[in-house]
Amino acid sequence: MKHLRKQLIAAIGFILLFGLFGCSSENIVSNTNSKEVSKESVKDKKEAKQIKNELLSKVAEAEKDNQVAIKKRGYLEAEEYVLIRNKINFIAEATKTAKKIDMNDNDTVKEVINKTKAKIKSMSNRELLKSKGNLQSGKVFYTAVVMEELHQVMKTLDFNDSEGELSGFLLVNDDSTDTKQIIESAKTSVNNLQDYTLASLVDLSKEVKDHEKNFNKEELKFLNSVLRNLQSSGEKQVQILKQFNVVSLNDGTTLEDNLDSANIDFEDAQKALSKFETKLGIDYVEPEV
Numbered sequence: 001m002k003h004l005r006k007q008l009i010a011a012i013g014f015i016l017l018f019g020l021f022g023c024s025s026e027n028i029v030s031n032t033n034s035k036e037v038s039k040e041s042v043k044d045k046k047e048a049k050q051i052k053n054e055l056l057s058k059v060a061e062a063e064k065d066n067q068v069a070i071k072k073r074g075y076l077e078a079e080e081y082v083l084i085r086n087k088i089n090f091i092a093e094a095t096k097t098a099k100k101i102d103m104n105d106n107d108t109v110k111e112v113i114n115k116t117k118a119k120i121k122s123m124s125n126r127e128l129l130k131s132k133g134n135l136q137s138g139k140v141f142y143t144a145v146v147m148e149e150l151h152q153v154m155k156t157l158d159f160n161d162s163e164g165e166l167s168g169f170l171l172v173n174d175d176s177t178d179t180k181q182i183i184e185s186a187k188t189s190v191n192n193l194q195d196y197t198l199a200s201l202v203d204l205s206k207e208v209k210d211h212e213k214n215f216n217k218e219e220l221k222f223l224n225s226v227l228r229n230l231q232s233s234g235e236k237q238v239q240i241l242k243q244f245n246v247v248s249l250n251d252g253t254t255l256e257d258n259l260d261s262a263n264i265d266f267e268d269a270q271k272a273l274s275k276f277e278t279k280l281g282i283d284y285v286e287p288e289v
Contacts, residue, residue, distance in 0.1 A: 048125035051132050055091055055120045062087045063113050076104055082203055084109065086145045092116045093144035094134035095123065100144070138215040139280045142223075145207055149200055150226070151284060154273070156197045157233050159263050165189050165197065166237045166262075173244075186244040193241070198234045201227060222276035229269035236262035 062084045069076050076084065085101040092100050092112065097119040101112045123131070134140045158164040162171060169189045173182050205227050212220055240258045277284060 044125055044129060047132075048128040051128045052120060052123070055095065055128075055131070056117065058087060058091060059113060059117050059120065063117075066109055066113065070106060075106065076109070078104075078199075081109075086207060088112055088116055090135070090141060090144045092119075093140050094131045094137075095119050095127075096131075136214060138211075138219055139282065141211050141214045142280060143282070145211075146204055146223075147282070147284065148287070149204060150273070151286065153197055153200055153204075153230055153234075154269070156193075157230060157237065157266055157269075159259075159266060165193050166240060169241065182244055186241045190238055190241045193234055193238050198231065198238070201231050201234065205231075219276060219279050222272045222279065225272040226269045226276060229265045229272065233262045233265035233269065236265065 065080065066076065066084055069080050081104040085104075088109075089100045089112075091097075092115075095116065097112075097116045099112050099115050101109055120128075155161055155163060156165050159167050162168060166189065169185055173185055176182055208220075208223060208227065215223065236258055240255065240262060243255055243258070
């Protein structure tokens, strides 16, 4: 009986010892995890604060550029507007700010800048950390900076769209016998293509080059193909329109040859754009006017 009692006491002691050891281990693990979470939390807070400061600094730069231009001449010139619009809209898209800059209007630009600043200041650490990923996203950049402008260029260069520059010119002057009117109309269309459409493509190409790290190799290949083909088609359409000038030089090509070549470039751009937007999961819908 004494022997059994000793065994029972030993067993109870062993269980208590094991239990204490187990609790001690759990406490150690718990304390370790707590310290790791605490360190991670401190790290996240520090990074979030840095992101917030960087975003506010970029907005402040755009705001200063806007204020300087407005003070100097009362409005933004086209190049100034594009730079400010792109910078603010990219940040606005990345931070989920509701309003974007969509017109070169002093009040609109100022309003969006203020809304973007307010949004950044109100963001949680988690939202700020997510915005960093958004700023590295090709889809976010394309949606905010490139998409609308690029589709407008597509519309302007589209042979099958009555609002296209060249197609509109041919439609309006199809039955005209007034040589002077045709020449003047062609000059206007050339200026529109050179000053707006081709200039927009130059701006878009620069933006894409500056943010090419946002895209993978295949996405960048498709997007650059779109821009190159549109540039080529636009330049050829300018040359076609210049052929309607009575003093234009004859380079040995026919109007039909040039039309076919420009249209092939445009269609290649269409195909590349379709593949690119499919890769990004974008289904573009033209905004209602």
